[in-house]
Amino acid sequence: MNVDLTRTWNQHVVKKGNKSIVLEIIKNRSPISRADIASLTNLNKGTVSSLVNELIDEHLIYETGPGESTGGRRPIMLIFNASAGYSIGIDIGVNYILGILTDLKGEILLEQIISMKRLDYAEILNKVIDMITYFKSNMKKSPYGLIGIGIGVPGIVQKNGTVLLAPNLGWKNIPLKQIIEDKFHVPVIIENEANGGAYGEKVFGIGQKSDNMVYVSAGIGIGVGLIIDGRLYQGNMGYAGEMGHMTVNVNGGKCRCGNSGCWELYASEQALIQKAIQNGYDENDISLEKLMELANTGDKKAIQIFAEVGEMFGIGITNIINTFNPQQIVIGNRMASAEKWLREAVERKLKENLLWFFKDNLTLDFSQLAKYSTSLGMTAFSIENFLKIDLTSESS
Ligand SMILES: [Zn+2]
Structure with a gap:
């Protein structure tokens, strides 16, 4: 007997591929009719109908009342079943x-x-x-x-x-x-x-439109997530993006990672708190929220601390831009809530340090998903x- 396994397998893949495409379209564009799916995908109506029936049986989509007519009978619409x-x-x-x-x-x-x-x-x-x-x-x-x-x-x-x-x-x-x-x-x-x-920013947030985006997560530490050519870049073993531990001060203090002078020692929430304590704020009472509150009431020292940390932030971001030439930088995690007090210093550093041609088609954004990214x-x-x-x- 001569069964062509490769062919059977390929048919399976094609079917699965088409079904995913149909589901994706319904998810993104519902309510949508079978006819519109067929014209969007170039699949024939019979194929669309049978895939739609499978998806209905699987409870991933459902039918709803007739939609707008383009002449003739009003079509049954399909909805993605988010629940x-x-x-x-x-x-x-x-x-x-x-x-x-x-x-x-x-x-x-x-x-x-x-x-x-x-x-x-x-x-x-x-x-x-x-x-x-x-x-x-x-x-x-x-x-x-x-x-x-x-x-x-x-x-x-x-x-x-x-x-x-x-x-x-x-x-x-x-x-x-x-x-x-x-x-x-x-x-x-x-x-x-x-x-x-x-990934949160790419799928749901401010990064939806960019294919080359660097997300800088600034909390107690700093981590970086890279979207390259529209996909999350993980590196060979999955370790890419440990830029919080790039050296920004060769004579700097010891970091918990074992290296010295790491970026996150100077530009994170931890750095901000440390600086505040050095400036005489009460160790037991100071926090990111408290410092923002002080800055909002015009406390000059608090504003200055944000500016200094913002500059160090800008230095690291300059290095990242020089490496990846992204179209968008998104600053996220807890420090994003201090945009009002960080943005100017970060932008000033980029203006001073970046090679001019990198500045074209580059936007700097603070996360809108905020803590949910x-x-x-x-x-x-x-x-x-x-x-x-x-x-x-x-x-x-
Ligand atoms: Zn480190």
Whole structure:
């Protein structure tokens, strides 16, 4: 017998490919008719109809009343069923844990945030597990239930979901994906929080229109997520973007990563607090929020501290622009909330230091998703994994 396995396999791939394309179009453009899908995809009407029927059987789309007519009978419209399942996105920061429950369109339905100070691994893990349990028990009934959990971590994550090193949390070699999957029995995705943030901005945020975007996550530490040619760039082993640890001062102090004079020692929330303490502010009372409050009331010292940290921020960003020639820089994470006090200093540094030709077609933005960039990005990874569609090709 001579069965052509390659051909059978290719037909399978083509079918799966077409189905993903149809689902993607319905998700991005619903309500939409079968005829419009056929003309957008160049698939014949019979193929579209059978794929649509499969998607209806799978509860991923549903039919709704007749839409606008272009002459003749008004067509039945198709809608993406965002409530077919739910996704959880968690952002483990150095001093907070933020979790969200979303539908399949990334709409936030529930959220929880907790502040923390120097918790050890077991305590953080317990809080994450509690959060997931809370979301699960508050989920509405749906055909697929929880479709996945994505967790962003401030550290270096291997492609197999093991956290190799998170210096600001004191973690080393933690098989987090395995641990959470064993506990909840759904697909789990672990990523560096800056990669998650970059993806959140690309899919849902201010980075939707750019294919070459650098997301700078500035919290207690600094991490960078790179969108290159429209895709998240992870590097050979998944470690790309550790620019918080690029040296900006050869005679600088020791960093928790082992290197000296790292960028995050001078341009992060941690740097800001340190500077404030050196300037006489009360160690037990000072925080990013407090410093912003002071700056808003015209406190000159507070304003100056933001300006100094902003300059160091600009120096690092100059290095990044020189390396990647992006069309957009998005500053995210906690420091993004201080845009009012950082922007001018960052822009001044870029103006002084950047080679003139880099400035063409370059925009500097502060995140609008604010604290949700990473958790939404982690949710997007899970949804994409579940629906097998590409969320970065939003056609809205
Ligand atoms: Zn370092």
